[in-house]
Amino acid sequence: MLTDLFTPSVLRSLDLAGIFVFAISGALLAVRKNFDVFGIAVLAEVTALGGGLIRDLIIGAVPPAAFTDFGYFVTPLIAASLVFFLHPEVERINGAVGVFDAAGLGLFCVAGTTKAYEYGLSLTASVTLGVATAAGGGVLRDVLANEVPSLLRWDREIYAVPALVGSSVVALLVHFDALSGGTSALAALLAFALRLCAMRFGWRAPRAWNRRSTAREETEGA
Template identity: 75%
Template sequence: MALDLFNASVQHGLDVAGISVFAISGALLGVRKNFDVFGMAVLAEVTALGGGIFRDLVIGAIPPVAFTDLGYLLTPLVVTVLVFFLHPEVERINKAVNFCDAAGLGLFCVVGTTKAHEYGLGLTASVVLGMATAAGGGVLRDILAGDVPQLLRWDRDLYAIPALVGASATALLIKFGQLNGATAAGAAALAFVLRLAAMNYGWRAPRAWQRRSTAVEAE
């Protein structure tokens, strides 16, 4: 993701860190679903890279960076091997994983929005792709695992909305010519803190006004 907001090596390190924590969530879901190692690897790859690949295909950044930087493609595989052998220990640090996942969400919504705008999209479309970059992999993961995506479930803490807020803040910074390394970090931190608050306080999006449905989501 060749952005000028940070030093290239710093940016690459942040990307790999975000990919790693998203891959952990995918591989762990594979464990919970009793998938074999190949299934775990597929979920790890899709969770970590799916949102970015979708964004790159939409904006015409072909081939997607996930296929031009071997580190991006291999990182989820390394994570899969670690989770395969150490998943009980990884489960025990679930809070730390969620913390890192929230950080990845903040980073990717900023990176996605900025890259989409650099490729000529308007601010609104850039915000949508920024949100998709951050949350799209999780949607694909849940679909492949046979679950209703957590993004759509009322009984899950806010996830897409923090990404939307971070992407919108980034778009506003672009509009007013104030986007730089420090302000981009601030937009990412905004999404990060909102996601952490949602997890800590159980914030959820409202359901339909005066709804009559009695449907209950399955665990």
């Protein structure tokens, strides 16, 4: 279905763009954690490719593209090298990196949902894998960096919710036989816009109703 909507070269270019910006975010976290050059490269690779690897292994698309297309593997290394040598400059444009990360989120949730459906999964399972494609790399990155994954933290702007919305829209479009290049782009733009709004206005997911925990907040005293 994806190949009916976009040419293979366009798909690959979009994939590599998303991989690059996700790799930048992983490499920047590695620098903040004072990792060495190997750690920077590993975190860049995991952040960029982790979600797609999870999806491909679950749906049986093996070997995953990350192991069959050299560009998928080397792009995170280019991003890691950029951050290794120019991280102060990259940090200064971190806001712009966040925008590109949001764009990658929108693209990957749509691509992940569509690819999962192509491999015979139900719409509900396809939505789940769409979210995993978009957010899985970030979860693996945070775990390797010994941090609570961002999408599980109440004090971070919503991340998985925009991906869930974008993936759900794709599922509805498939259900009503309305998926096309234009509607796929609109679904990606919706997820992108929601993530940008969350970053701009500090939208967060609600915590437990009538919460009475006396546990110390993680952010207190930070």
